[in-house]
Amino acid sequence: xxxxxxxxxxxxxxxxxxxxxxxxxxxxxxxxxxxxxxxxxxxxxxxxxxxxxxxxxxxxxxxxxxxxxxxxxxxxxxxxxxxxxxxxxxxxxxxxxxxxxxxxxxxxxxxxxxxxxxxxxxxxxxxxxxxxxxxxxxxxxxxxxxxxxxxxxxxxxxxxxxxxxxxxxxxxxxxxxxxxxxxxxxxxxxxxxxxxxxxxxxxxxxxxxxxxxxxxxxxxxxxxxx
Numbered sequence: 001x002x003x004x005x006x007x008x009x010x011x012x013x014x015x016x017x018x019x020x021x022x023x024x025x026x027x028x029x030x031x032x033x034x035x036x037x038x039x040x041x042x043x044x045x046x047x048x049x050x051x052x053x054x055x056x057x058x059x060x061x062x063x064x065x066x067x068x069x070x071x072x073x074x075x076x077x078x079x080x081x082x083x084x085x086x087x088x089x090x091x092x093x094x095x096x097x098x099x100x101x102x103x104x105x106x107x108x109x110x111x112x113x114x115x116x117x118x119x120x121x122x123x124x125x126x127x128x129x130x131x132x133x134x135x136x137x138x139x140x141x142x143x144x145x146x147x148x149x150x151x152x153x154x155x156x157x158x159x160x161x162x163x164x165x166x167x168x169x170x171x172x173x174x175x176x177x178x179x180x181x182x183x184x185x186x187x188x189x190x191x192x193x194x195x196x197x198x199x200x201x202x203x204x205x206x207x208x209x210x211x212x213x214x215x216x217x218x219x220x221x222x223x224x225x226x
Contacts, residue, residue, distance in 0.1 A: 017204065024201035028085040028194050029078060036186065039087030040080035043073050046095045046181065055098050064090050064202075066097035068112060073098055085191060089178065089198035092186075096177030100169065107169050114162045121155040166206045174199035 037045065043057045059081075060074035067074060073094045079087040100108040178199055187195055 021201045021205055024197050025086050028198050030084055032083055035083040035088060038081050038083050039075055039091035042088050043091040043095050046092060047098060050099055052098055052102055064094055066094045068101045085194050086198050089195050090202055092178035092182055093173050093199060093202040096173030099177050100173060111165045111169050114165055118158045118162045121158045124151060124155060163206055170203040170206060174203040
């Protein structure tokens with residue numbers, strides 16, 4: 001019963017966090033003409049201001065993010081072109097990641113290294129999952145399936161670690177970097193509460209991914225226990 005309750009709680013948190021992030025970002029996406037510039041323009045201004053002129057600002061409709069390999073802040077079409085609280089908050093959040101990278105901050109460095117490890121372990125885990133029925137069928141040794149399941153679970157465990165290391169990195173980009181910058185006069189005092197909500201949503205974007213990783217890991221551990 002405790003296991004079932006915990007599973008239900010994880011599922012509820014997973015879908016509620018996804019809904020809340022989307023709701024918050026959409027709520028403050030209304031165009032506001034009094035803002036000094038679009039998200040893309042603000043990102044370019046801030047990167048130049050902090051001595052990061054080599055970092056590009058590009059449109060990418062898949063997801064707003066900072067690419068440390070290509071040195072590029074990538075924003076959705078709306079966040080790049082619109083004057084909205086969501087656009088400027090998300091743009092500044094991504095610039096926050098560029099600042100983290102430029103300063104070689106430890107948590108971002110750790111996350112970058114873990115992502116590389118996770119990429120390899122994910123491929124190995126996928127291979128183990130595909131080979132499992134074939135290997136057991138050929139060798140007629142059922143216990144080999146436990147070894148392969150272990151490889152799959154290990155790859156998922158690494159992915160979960162990456163997600164949870166990502167959370168403080170995201171929080172710092174929002175509240176350690178973006179908020180102090182925006183408070184310097186880029187927004188009105190009356191807009192501060194709304195901007196904080198958007199920055200919180202930007203910081204918690206990966207919570208859903210973290211919970212999904214925990215859920216998948218939970219399922220495989222339950223399978224292994226059987």
